Amino acid sequence: MSAAVATRRRGPQLALVAERARRERSICSDGGRLTLEQRLDGVWEGLHAAGVADCPICGGRMEGAGGGSARCGGCGSVLS
Numbered sequence: 001m002s003a004a005v006a007t008r009r010r011g012p013q014l015a016l017v018a019e020r021a022r023r024e025r026s027i028c029s030d031g032g033r034l035t036l037e038q039r040l041d042g043v044w045e046g047l048h049a050a051g052v053a054d055c056p057i058c059g060g061r062m063e064g065a066g067g068g069s070a071r072c073g074g075c076g077s078v079l080s
Contacts, residue, residue: 043070043079 034042039056046053047062047070055062060074069080 040079 043053043056043062047064051064053062053070054060055072055074055077057077058072058075060072062070062072062077062079065071065078067080069078071078
């Protein structure tokens with residue numbers, strides 16, 4: 001998702017997270033692929049900044065579920 005699309009859909013905070021993820025991909029030494037840690041950090045940043053993020057498993061909408069966890073509405077994955 002481009003930063004412009006993220007801004008329209010979920011607000012300016014998520015656009016900043018998307019821009020950071022784009023920059024990180026450009027500096028990865030493995031040809032642009034994010035590590036698992038980088039990917040999960042991006043999800044948590046999105047959740048903290050905008051309350052929603054793209055699920056790292058299916059790409060669905062992941063929302064905070066309380067107690068420091070998040071649940072995907074698409075595949076049901078949980079991060080804690």
